[in-house]
Amino acid sequence: EAQVTQNPRYLITVTGKKLTVTCSQNMNHEYMSWYRQDPGLGLRQIYYSMNVEVTDKGDVPEGYKVSRKEKRNFPLILESPSPNQTSLYFCASSSSRDRGLGYTFGSGTRLTVV
Amino acid sequence: AQSVAQPEDQVNVAEGNPLTVKCTYSVSGNPYLFWYVQYPNRGLQFLLKYITGDNLVKGSYGFEAEFNKSQTSFHLKKPSALVSDSALYFCANQGGKLIFGQGTELSVKP
Numbered sequence: 001e002a003q004v005t006q007n008p009r010y011l012i013t014v015t016g017k018k019l020t021v022t023c024s025q026n027m028n029h030e031y032m033s034w035y036r037q038d039p040g041l042g043l044r045q046i047y048y049s050m051n052v053e054v055t056d057k058g059d060v061p062e063g064y065k066v067s068r069k070e071k072r073n074f075p076l077i078l079e080s081p082s083p084n085q086t087s088l089y090f091c092a093s094s095s096s097r098d099r100g101l102g103y104t105f106g107s108g109t110r111l112t113v114v
Numbered sequence: 115a116q117s118v119a120q121p122e123d124q125v126n127v128a129e130g131n132p133l134t135v136k137c138t139y140s141v142s143g144n145p146y147l148f149w150y151v152q153y154p155n156r157g158l159q160f161l162l163k164y165i166t167g168d169n170l171v172k173g174s175y176g177f178e179a180e181f182n183k184s185q186t187s188f189h190l191k192k193p194s195a196l197v198s199d200s201a202l203y204f205c206a207n208q209g210g211k212l213i214f215g216q217g218t219e220l221s222v223k224p
Contacts, residue, residue, distance in 0.1 A: 041216060043212075090157060100163065102160055
């Protein structure tokens with residue numbers, strides 16, 4: 001089944017403790033992206049990657065890092081999480097960034113930073 | 115700059131009645147519009163999209179959307195709502211990346 005897999009689904013952590021949210025897709029997609037979802041704000045892009053070793057900032061990149069060492073994986077790293085990063089996170093992929101293709105989304109990771 | 119707006123945070127509909135979830139857009143150039151649905155504890159699922167062609171687009175689960183260029187709108191519709199349609203709905207435009215509206219919570223009561 002074609003899918004985007006995120007782990008973990010739920011995570012509670014403390015301020016300052018580094019964490020990684022993993023994302024993997026099995027569709028050989030070149031384009032991958034991370035979004036965060038907050039009430040009343042919709043989904044906002046954090047980082048995206050056009051291909052292996054090519055990453056760039058989205059609209060809200062502060063406090064996050066990403067890497068793209070393999071085509072299928074695009075982990076999101078929070079080096080020093082803070083409470084304002086409590087959110088619902090989605091990874092998404094697409095065969096390209098071309099208009100009209102849309103994205104396939106993972107099931108989400110609900111992160112709570114206390 | 116492009117933007118997508120969903121003017122209603124919540125829409126309440128009785129089962130069997132028609133439903134409309136509103137979306138307006140502001141883009142430079144041609145819009146590439148999407149509707150996604152998010153069920154509780156699930157990711158976003160694609161419903162339908164408008165790229166070009168007929169202004170009335172049909173999608174999954176009996177949903178359709180009407181593209182109106184003069185009103186810059188792309189409202190989601192369904193002739194007869196089901197309780198199982200209750201979910202969070204997002205409108206988006208893809209101009210390179212997907213830009214989302216704020217989301218509309220649809221509640222369908224029996």
